[in-house]
Amino acid sequence: MHAMPLPPRLKLVPPGVWVALSWSASTAFTFLARVRLPGEETANEFAAVQFYRWDGLLILTIACALALLGSMWLHRRPLRALALLLTAAAFLTTNLAAGAIQLAQFLAVDLALYFIAAGRPRRTGVTALSMALAVLLVWETVRLLRGWGIGTLEELTVALTAVVAWLLGDASHRTREYGERLRAQAATQAVTDERLRIAREMHDMVAHSIGIIALQAGAAARVAHTQPDAAREAMTAVETTGRETLSGLRRMLVALRHADQDEDRDRAAASVEADRLHPAEGLADLDRLAAATTAAGVQVDVHWKGARRQLPPDIDLSVFRIIQESITNVVRHAATTACRVTVDYLEEHVAVEVTDDGRGRGSTTDTGFGLVGMRERVALLHGEFTAGPRPEGGFRVTARLPVPATAATVAA
Numbered sequence: 001m002h003a004m005p006l007p008p009r010l011k012l013v014p015p016g017v018w019v020a021l022s023w024s025a026s027t028a029f030t031f032l033a034r035v036r037l038p039g040e041e042t043a044n045e046f047a048a049v050q051f052y053r054w055d056g057l058l059i060l061t062i063a064c065a066l067a068l069l070g071s072m073w074l075h076r077r078p079l080r081a082l083a084l085l086l087t088a089a090a091f092l093t094t095n096l097a098a099g100a101i102q103l104a105q106f107l108a109v110d111l112a113l114y115f116i117a118a119g120r121p122r123r124t125g126v127t128a129l130s131m132a133l134a135v136l137l138v139w140e141t142v143r144l145l146r147g148w149g150i151g152t153l154e155e156l157t158v159a160l161t162a163v164v165a166w167l168l169g170d171a172s173h174r175t176r177e178y179g180e181r182l183r184a185q186a187a188t189q190a191v192t193d194e195r196l197r198i199a200r201e202m203h204d205m206v207a208h209s210i211g212i213i214a215l216q217a218g219a220a221a222r223v224a225h226t227q228p229d230a231a232r233e234a235m236t237a238v239e240t241t242g243r244e245t246l247s248g249l250r251r252m253l254v255a256l257r258h259a260d261q262d263e264d265r266d267r268a269a270a271s272v273e274a275d276r277l278h279p280a281e282g283l284a285d286l287d288r289l290a291a292a293t294t295a296a297g298v299q300v301d302v303h304w305k306g307a308r309r310q311l312p313p314d315i316d317l318s319v320f321r322i323i324q325e326s327i328t329n330v331v332r333h334a335a336t337t338a339c340r341v342t343v344d345y346l347e348e349h350v351a352v353e354v355t356d357d358g359r360g361r362g363s364t365t366d367t368g369f370g371l372v373g374m375r376e377r378v379a380l381l382h383g384e385f386t387a388g389p390r391p392e393g394g395f396r397v398t399a400r401l402p403v404p405a406t407a408a409t410v411a412a
Contacts, residue, residue, distance in 0.1 A: 015115040019085070020071035023108040027064065030096070030104050056095050063091040067108060078116045082128050085109050086135045093139075100151030101139055106132075106158045110165040117169025118176075125173070129166040133159055200321070200373045213238050215296035215331060237295065282316035283343065289324060290341070298331050299338040306345030315401050318377045319343070319352050325374055326354035326397040334358025334395060349383075350403050357394040374399070 070084030089105040096102065109132055117125035136159050143150045220234035290300035311319070323341055330339045336358035344351040371387055374397070378385035383401035390396045 014075060015112075015119070016071040016074040016081075019074060019108050019111050019115070020068055022111045023064070023067040023071070023085075023088070026104040026107045027060075027092070030092070030102070059091055059095045063088040063095070066091065070112070071108075074112060074115065078112075078120055078124060079128060079131070082109065082112050082116065082131060085112055086132060090135065090139060098151065098154075099143065099149045100154040101136060101158055102154070103158050103161065106161065110161050113162055113165040114169040114172075117166045118172040119169075120173075122170065122173070125166060125170055129162065132162045136162075196376075200377065212292060212296045212331070215298070219297060237292075282313070282320050283311070286320060286323060286341070286343070289320075289327065293327055293331065296331070297337065298327075300327060301338070301340045303340065303342045304345075305342065308345055311350060311403060315350065315381060315403060318381060319350060319399070319401065321377060322374050322397070322399050323352055323354060329397075330354070330356045330358065330395075336394070348402060349400050351400045352398070354397045355390065355394060359394075 066084045066088035070081040070088065073081035073084065085108055089101055089109055092105050093101045113125075113128055113132060116128045120128075136155055140150050140152070140155055217234070217238055220231040220238070223234075224231040286302060290302050293300045310316075323343075327339060327341070330336065334356045336356050339354060339356040342351075342353045344353075374387070375385050378399050378401065381401050383399060385399050387397045388395070
């Protein structure tokens with residue numbers, strides 16, 4: 001069976017309050033053990049001579065005052081508080097004429113040991129345990145030197161409870177530290193993953209935009225003297241693409257700064273607003289991408305298969321980026337004027353294929369991270385990815401990504 005968790009209100013009770021309640025309960029138990037309760041012939045323990053005298057009551061008062069003061073100091077000065085609790089336990093035991101410090105008088109000390117070991121550095125916890133065991137040892141040593149009787153078994157039992165309390169507190173401390181390390185590692189990994197995602201986005205966007213700019217600039221240079229209007233249109237397209245690229249880079253750099261400066265709430269809000277005004281691209285932008293690439297000199301034919309439906313945002317974006325990167329590689333490396341893009345909506349997958357009839361080398365001449373980025377995207381989504389020359393010539397990139405069954409079907 002699983003242990004029942006503490007109610008939220010009990011978790012808010014300070015440790016010192018629990019220690020004070022423990023001392024009060026153990027003191028009440030000490031009195032109950034020395035009176036005849038209903039149904040008993042005699043009391044379980046015989047009261048010492050001074051137990052009910054004025055001096056015994058004075059010792060009791062001093063011990064309770066020390067214990068309550070130690071409970072109040074437990075949070076701020078744990079070792080000093082423990083010293084007061086140990087003194088109170090020893091004081092009250094002298095009032096019982098016992099040969100060993102009783103377990104009831106040590107319960108508050110055990111609870112304090114647990115809280116110190118659980119909430120303080122390990123060195124502080126070890127010091128606290130050493131203090132508790134030292135008091136027990138000194139108590140027995142003094143009684144032996146005075147020729148008085150001792151309760152060895154009782155004292156060993158009390159010492160064992162102190163060690164167990166410390167072990168439980170130390171285990172709680174280690175568990176909390178381990179959980180904090182896991183949370184820190186998870187936070188670090190989340191930041192790393194986000195930066196990798198932004199890096200992939202930046203690579204895909206910049207590589208595609210620079211490829212389009214290079215084509216447009218080259219076309220403008222060829223017709224600058226013979227067709228000035230066409231050259232002017234090409235350079236206007238270069239300007240537009242460049243501005244869009246710079247705007248995208250600026251948003252990504254702001255996002256990277258936010259990863260290092262989480263406290264900048266205003267910039268974070270601005271970034272969220274920017275994302276709302278400039279939503280992530282997806283397959284809905286594929287026709288625009290094809291038109292821009294065609295205008296730059298490489299004809300892109302897009303073919304849709306299957307019943308088109310709304311894809312989850314991460315899959316939608318990944319499919320678009322794979323197509324974008326593949327087209328960019330065609331523009332930069334394939335030395336061809338056309339390519340074909342096929343998007344196939346299957347029952348449980350979405351498949352994409354980009355082919356060209358170029359030199360058959362395609363992305364193999366790419367010394368950047370194009371293929372690596374596409375492969376990582378597909379791997380993160382548990383899909384399949386292939387890229388390589390076609391037997392009949394040219395280059396082919398294929399990706400197959402699983403789609404959750406909850407994706408809604410929409411009209412094509």
